[in-house]
Amino acid sequence: MIGTLLIAGGAMAGNYERSMRMFIDAAGGVDQKFAFVVAAGGEDPDETFQEYQDDFEKFGVKRENVVLVPLYAHHVVDKNSFNAMTGDHEYLAEILQDVRGVWFTGGDQYYIWQCFIRPDGTHTKALDQIHAIYQNGGAVGGSSAGAAIMSHVMIGEGNNQGIFAKETLFNYDTYDELCEIDDPIAPLIITRGFGFLKDYIVDQHFDRRPRLLRLIEACMLNREGTRVGLGISESTMMIIKENHLTVMGAGCVFITDCRKCKRLSAGSYSGVVMHALREGDSMDLITITK
Numbered sequence: 001m002i003g004t005l006l007i008a009g010g011a012m013a014g015n016y017e018r019s020m021r022m023f024i025d026a027a028g029g030v031d032q033k034f035a036f037v038v039a040a041g042g043e044d045p046d047e048t049f050q051e052y053q054d055d056f057e058k059f060g061v062k063r064e065n066v067v068l069v070p071l072y073a074h075h076v077v078d079k080n081s082f083n084a085m086t087g088d089h090e091y092l093a094e095i096l097q098d099v100r101g102v103w104f105t106g107g108d109q110y111y112i113w114q115c116f117i118r119p120d121g122t123h124t125k126a127l128d129q130i131h132a133i134y135q136n137g138g139a140v141g142g143s144s145a146g147a148a149i150m151s152h153v154m155i156g157e158g159n160n161q162g163i164f165a166k167e168t169l170f171n172y173d174t175y176d177e178l179c180e181i182d183d184p185i186a187p188l189i190i191t192r193g194f195g196f197l198k199d200y201i202v203d204q205h206f207d208r209r210p211r212l213l214r215l216i217e218a219c220m221l222n223r224e225g226t227r228v229g230l231g232i233s234e235s236t237m238m239i240i241k242e243n244h245l246t247v248m249g250a251g252c253v254f255i256t257d258c259r260k261c262k263r264l265s266a267g268s269y270s271g272v273v274m275h276a277l278r279e280g281d282s283m284d285l286i287t288i289t290k
Contacts, residue, residue, distance in 0.1 A: 002242060003026070003137045003139055003241075004239060005134070006022060006140075007147045007230075008147055009232030009233050012143055012249075013235070014249075014250060019143075019248065019249070020056070021059060023103060024060075026141075027100040027138055028100050028101075032061075032099075033066075033101075034056060034061060035101070035103070036052050036066070036067070036069065037071065037103070038105045039069075039107075039111045039115050040107030041106070042073045042111055043073070045068070045070075046079045052103070067099070070083065070084045070091070071086075071089075071126070073114070084115075086115065087123075087127050088126070102138070103140075104143075105143065105146050106142075106144030109146075111145075113149065113193075116194065117192060121192050123194075127194060131196070143204075144204050148193070150197050151194075151195070151196070151201050152192070152198050152199075155190060155214065157187065159209070159214060160213040161185045161210070163217050164267050166185060166186070166187030168217065170190050172191055190221065199285075200285075201215065201219055203215045203229060203230070203231045203232070206234075207231070207233050215229040216258060216261070216269055216272060219256060228255065228288055229256040229258070230254070231255075232254075233252050234251060243285045244283075244284055245277070245282060246282040247279050247282070248279055252276045252278050255274065255275040256272060258271075258272055
């Protein structure tokens with residue numbers, strides 16, 4: 001029995017408790033075990049995890065049933081001076097044992113990607129274990145960067161300005177160098193995500209940040225042939241169960257269907273079909289990809 005994906009667009013303060021309670025319910029309730037991946041934050045993993053652990057205790061989950069996945073950005077260690085570094089570390093299997101809900105926090109998806117994807121692009125053992133949790137009826141969710149990693153094709157970086165001014169990149173090979181440059185015009189980076197959504201590209205902070213063109217461009221240029229994008233507003237979450245999408249929150253989920261789109265040039269397109277879904281709306285995703 002396949003599980004539930006709960007994918008939030010970031011800046012969830014107004015709907016945080018509601019979204020977390022939905023995550024808990026999707027995983028089977030307060031008696032289940034939950035794991036948090038805080039790598040995207042790039043620093044202070046213990047502080048970030050402590051906040052979630054405190055909150056989940058208030059929501060009725062036993063404190064010992066809320067665990068930290070000790071994978072962080074490669075320059076970070078936790079209070080125990082530890083960082084498993086790679087999702088192939090043998091200790092992680094024990095951490096994830098009996099977990100029914102996994103949540104990926106926000107920040108920079110590059111740091112999560114470093115932890116769970118091998119240099120050759122394949123899944124680490126921990127990522128395969130999280131997939132197994134999902135395939136066996138568990139819940140997998142994330143916000144902001146934790147949303148971006150959900151799709152098989154992932155947007156790693158970029159903004160609308162970068163579509164016009166910079167060459168699109170198809171891996172993270174030069175990302176560390178790019179981060180050293182103080183340039184508000186960021187190139188589009190398309191790389192491999194975690195594959196929970198096979199036929200869609202997820203984008204976040206949508207309609208708050210300039211990202212519509214980058215999502216369309218990612219749909220048109222990715223090498224996997226993925227032509228449908230899901231852009232999620234801030235303070236908004238989409239819930240996907242058995243290919244049925246529902247919306248919760250203050251904004252919209254924007255579905256950008258580029259299957260019949262023509263790319264005239266970078267940032268210039270014709271034939272894009274867009275749907276905007278708000279809370280209370282739902283859609284069968286199978287009807288989109290047929």
